[in-house]
Amino acid sequence: MLSETTEEFVYSKNVVRYILPGKVLDVTSVEGTVNGVKRTFTRDVDYKFYENYIEWVYGGSRPDDGTKFIVAYKPERVEITDTSPGSVVRTLLEAVGREIEYLNLLIERAYYSGFIDTASGESLDLVVAVLGIRRKPPQPASGYVTFGRRSEPEAIQVNGEIIFYDGSVEYVLKNRFVKEVSKVRGLSDGVATEFRREVDYTILGNRIRWLPAGRGPDQGTTFTIDYTAYREITIPKGTRVSTYSPKPEEIITYTTVEDSILKPTSGGSWEADVPIVCTVPGPRGNVLAGSITVLPQPLVGIEYVINKVDITGGVDAESDRELRDRAKRALEIAGKATRPSLETTIKSVEGVSSVLVKEAVDNVPGIIKVIVDGGDAEKIVEAIEKTRAAGIKVEFSRPKPVYVDVDITLVLEKRFPEAEVSRKVEENVRSYLSSLKIGEDVLFYKVAALALAVEGVKDVAEIVIEAQRAEGIVRSEKENIVVSDEEKVLARNIRISYRMVE
Template sequence: MTLRTDLIVRPYQEVVDDVLVAMTGGVVNEELLFDVREASYPLAQPARDVRGLTGVVDDQPYYFQAGIDWRFDRAQNAVVFLERGKKPDRTSPVFYVDYFLAEGAESPLTDLNVGSVTRTIAEAMSRELALLYRQVNLAYQSGFIDLAAGTALDFVVAILDVQRKRGDFAQGMVTFFRTVSSRGNITVPQGTRLITADGVIFETTSERTLQRGQVRIDIPVRAAEAFKGPAGKVEASTITSLIVPVEGIERVTNFDPTQFGGPDESDADLRARAKAKLRALSLCTVDALLDAAREAGAANAEVVDPMTPAETPEKWTDPGTVVMVVEVDPLRFDGVRALVNARRAAGVAVRLVARYVFIHPRLRVALRRNLTQAGRDQVRLDMIAAMTGFVAGLGSGMPVPLTRPAPERGILEVIAELPDVRSAELADLLVWRTVVERDDQIGQRLPAPELIVGADGTPVSPDHPELATQVMIDARFWPVIEVEPADIQLLEP
């Protein structure tokens, strides 16, 4: 179904011709039907001259040009379309003719020359009529989300409680952490206020729920009204307090600095967001699930539809099960899963598959001094935290440096920077990649030793991990460090 973008289409030239013809007693908008088999189209009454023809060409209103598209044949009292001129569309064959009568016109107004009283009055009236038609069209368009623009669009989407995002308020993400003793779901309402040590206030822009067993969740925030402009731009780890405590939340922090959103949200982006909000009201539609994943921080998300591809039924997912493949920071995966599960319908299982490359190193680490058992355990935990933080900061699609001569300092150098560590070396290295293609292995881990490369960029044999300098990461995949304290061998001096 084609959306009609205009209620009334009456260009100025068409209106002024109709008014002039009507004022002189002529015939206005006589309707004729175009037929490719016909050469001429007789008029209903004898005509002295034809003023103009209008119709539709290429799905657009068109004013046919005399002598180029058509001519008037007085002998036949008919309009004739010229061979090389434009003609009405076959899908909209109706066209309209304005003409002056050969006799019987009773109007005393006959002077249509430029500057005449008749012509001046007609053109003045036509200008106001054409403007009125434009205003009617604008009012008509302002009621539809695909046609409204500017302030009119703001009013249309307001029914969904959607407001245009402005670029002069800083925005960011704040992570809420659950207390150790809390159980069950914890809902953080929209509008929850947070504050920095310097007194800058932020408000959450959507309601989120920390699910049972979920340790943390990311929630988008926006600077409060009083902190418009640069005042709302703060550095990472500065939004650390709740003005009104939320039961079950131990602490909050922003891992990234807040940023300005640039220009105000465009009409196209606002339409897309409003439509997504409307679709999200119907749980477990594909669009609702995708919108939930993106809202929670997934950079890319796609759904493996249960019934596609149609030609290969063996690749369909089980009834009642949907597979969603996402590209998301590992630290935000739990938040994506929680919001997707909140949007799904009862009885439908959503299997979330993330594009991850899992890196499992085993290390031999030489210590600078002898430590107690508690001290050794703490050093192992510090190493795991340092490796996890280092890899998390690389982002998706970026190689993970293991050691020099990699382009940057690697995991081994990061470990060696810890106070009690003298040096570190790889004893073993295992790498897996999540299967995201549409087959019966989707979501499983498969070994990917070919991603381990040496200084020359060629794959390294698993038997010689000491030669490895980098782990290559495919585009749209995130690296994830998987290491346990037992994987770290400590060598005392």
């Protein structure tokens, strides 16, 4: 069945013929106003229909002059007229429109991805690659952790360890940690002899040294040693250690990067300082001394594990802004011997997150002080030596740490889970503190804004920020924490408390 459509006209007494759009199969009705009353006009009495127009009949009824009349008709080709929300036509048009809009967006993005100021992500990586620059990847935190035990390891008895005497003064025993030597026997002048300690020989660690004034074995013979040694306690490469937290998602894990063994210390304990690296790259692995205390898989002979120094060096991948800035200054490196070239060269060292260059230290010309956060110290010194001007002394140092604790009291809406909201607030604040460069202050109201940005936080009742330096602690409940140009903020404890409201 053909669809019916309508066309509206304004009647003029001077016009008899009204043309309909396109070809028309039939006119079904004509309605208008006659003498102020609505009326349906009669075909062939009031009007006639011809192919694609109607014509008013002389002597028939007509609409009032200047009023509208509506012609209902069946067109030969049905037009799409229903574009209301939810209609089939509207749905099809919107689907096609969205695809066209998406294609236009891709075209625009492709255009802007060719410029250093507007490219981002992988597109920016390709742009800066022309200059021989690549984005610095995220770096895991690293440092040293101490494995140890308070008591002596198990003792083992070694009887008759055979050593060939070739005339040398010293010989190394097979076991590294010798506790006590009981007997040394061999042939001296062809006679079986038990040699005397501190007369014929002495023991130095795990070595036996023959004394020149004493008797020794005959050349080309063997001698045997009976002794007690401590069993070696090994920490294999790949051993996992971690921080402690009652929440599994907050635990930070590290692995050892080389084999090591426990050695006796002057305090009577046995310890080994082993290099470790965080299993996840980024600043999350940066923790304070004493944070790593858990050995998930116990090792035989190990009684405790702890990091005696801070674990540092974890940084995120270089951001688009940082990469863009470094690329723009890439040509400065070629100039060398300038402050910008020195700063740019140091920033290019992998792992470096922040650099501050100070000229005329203490108003003394010819001295430049470079403060660098992150990166390998040897590589940084190498970069400095390649870039500095002749006769200019460059002093390299690390920023002084400012440990920051933040206590936040939140007002939460009941319908949001407090644990999830608290976790997001802590992540926001910790991420902000970790992003601060050398010499950048902690902005009090920035911390408040980050907390309020989390869904479910209705208000921030209180914020207390404490900054700990070697000189003492600064406490702030409204003011910014001021950081000098040789200091850098290190986030420590972010404590979240809350109360609920409807």
